[in-house]
Amino acid sequence: MSIAISASRLRLASRSGWVERLSHLISLAKPRVMALAVFTALVGLMIAPSHVDPLPGFAVLLAIAAGAGAAGALNMWYDADIDAVMARTAMRPIPRGKVSRTEALFFGLVLGVIAVALLAVAANITAAMLLAGTILFYAVVYTAWLKRATRQNIVIGGAAGALPPVIGWAAATGEVGLQSLVLFLIIFLWTPPHFWALALNRADDYARAGVPMLPVVAGKAATTRQILIYTGMLVLASALPWALGFAGVLYGVTAAICGALFILLAFELNRSAGTDRRAAHRLFVFSIFYLFLLFAALLVDHSGGSSAPARLSHDDRASASPSGVRLPGATRNACIFKIREA
Secondary structure, eight states: HHHHHHHHHHHHHHHHHHHHHHHHHHHHOOOHHHHHHHHHEEEEEOOOOOOOOOHHHHHHHHHHHHHHHHHHHHHHHHHHHHHTTOOOTTSSSSTTSSSHHHHHHHHHHHHHHHHHHHHHTTOOHHHHHHHHHHHHHIIIIIIIIGGOTTTTTHHHHHHHHHOOHHHHHHHHHOOHHHHHHHHHHHHHHHHHHHHHHHTTHHHHHHHHHHHHHHHHHHHHHHHHHHHHHHHHHHHHHHHHHHHHSOOOHHHHHHHHHHHHHHHHHOOHHHTTTTTTTTHHHHHHHHHHHHHHHHHHHHHHHHHHSSSOOOOHHHHHHBBBBBTSBBBBOOOTTOOOOOOOOO
């Protein structure tokens, strides 16, 4: 009887150990960052002018999630030394000794290879190469070079986080389209005010780790001015989907209201010159909702068919039927918008 109980306890302990191990590996993949990447990629995939069946579409999103996870794991592998001295990151798996740096490196590399291979099979080489480039850019250009070398680390490094909708679009079309580049621009301009708002309240952390984040090297007042400038550019860029005709009234109203709130929060933060921790936190939290609402509105707008059709190029007019539906085998330009039925 006692032997059976001991064996049962060993099995439970072993199972519990594997569950804990898995949870640490998932933490390496930065699930919150991964979720944002998958959501923006989904929007790029759904608004692209090509239909994607559910199973390949799921595989595409799974590959992009794995790619984002690989980038996160490689980031934690390289940054283990500074993560250990920053309060915000000290509880990550490597500083806590739950995962070794070698294991994190292996996990990130294997997950990245699987992600790129899966996307190549499920979609196309263009999307797979974009995903591979995103992982390399985040792990090498941002993490290993820019993050510790320049105050512009977040500005330039933000390109990696802005690429998922482009990858989603490319997975559907095999090309990079104007719509996807507009979405890239929105996320690219969103990243600095989002991250600098967080960095304002973590300046001591970054200074202790030797990371030249903008509040550390330029001061909080200069950072709030930059946040205001980038917020203004972001609000203008966020109007482009409506202005260019691939988003409708719902998106336009959402972008206008959310943009006005974002500007107000940035003004409030700028008036405080970064000394009001609550103002910085409010802007940081709102920035997350801002991006989600913007992309959700675009997705709903597209699904509801409320956005106005864009002008067609000469080749597309020639290849479309009178009803506006593209004929089989028609050529597709990377910068043209989806043709809807009249």
